[in-house]
Amino acid sequence: MDMKLELVVVPVADVDRAKAFYAERAGFRLDVDFSAGEDFRVVQLTPPGSACSIALMKNKETAGSVQGLHLVVADIEAVRAELTGRGVEVSEVFHHEAGGPVPGHDAEERDYANFASFSDPDGNGWLLQQIRRGGEA
Incomplete structure (x- = not known):
């Protein structure tokens, strides 16, 4: 049975600021930027050559908590x-x-x-x- 890790959620305070950092500075590919109203937004980016992506999640309380x-x-x-x-x-x-x-x-x-x-x-x-x-x- 295969089990592939393909997405890691990264909590951020400001989705637009984080999206700019990952896409423009870190060189990640922007895969998805989808909104459905004010409270739902999915921004998914993938590092060059990676099979695993990140999804930016707005959460001011836990922003910066992902390490390593x-x-x-x-x-x-x-x-x-x-x-x-x-x-x-x-x-x-x-x-x-x-x-x-x-x-x-x-x-x-x-x-x-x-x-x-x-x-x-x-x-x-x-x-x-x-x-x-x-x-x-």
Whole structure:
């Protein structure tokens, strides 16, 4: 039995501001922007190359509460440069050792080891995680 995660709801205070951030700065594809009256709006966006999308949900009480969403990338430096070039504040690359996060790349450049982080305007937190899968770059 297949079970595919295809949509994650991201709570935001201002849907238009979040839509602009994800579409214009983060480079996500806008799939749907549908309204049915003042109280119902669906804005769905998809990261480049992803099978999973996000849906922006207006909820001021929980805006910024989603943390740790991972965007898997083959070249973390290239994606970081593209995002910063679009105006996204992205952390420097870091990796984890026994004492916690450490600045810089993993010395062995292992898959699953290098990260960078950014947040949307509401504080929802994202991680870039480098996985080359068989040497892809």
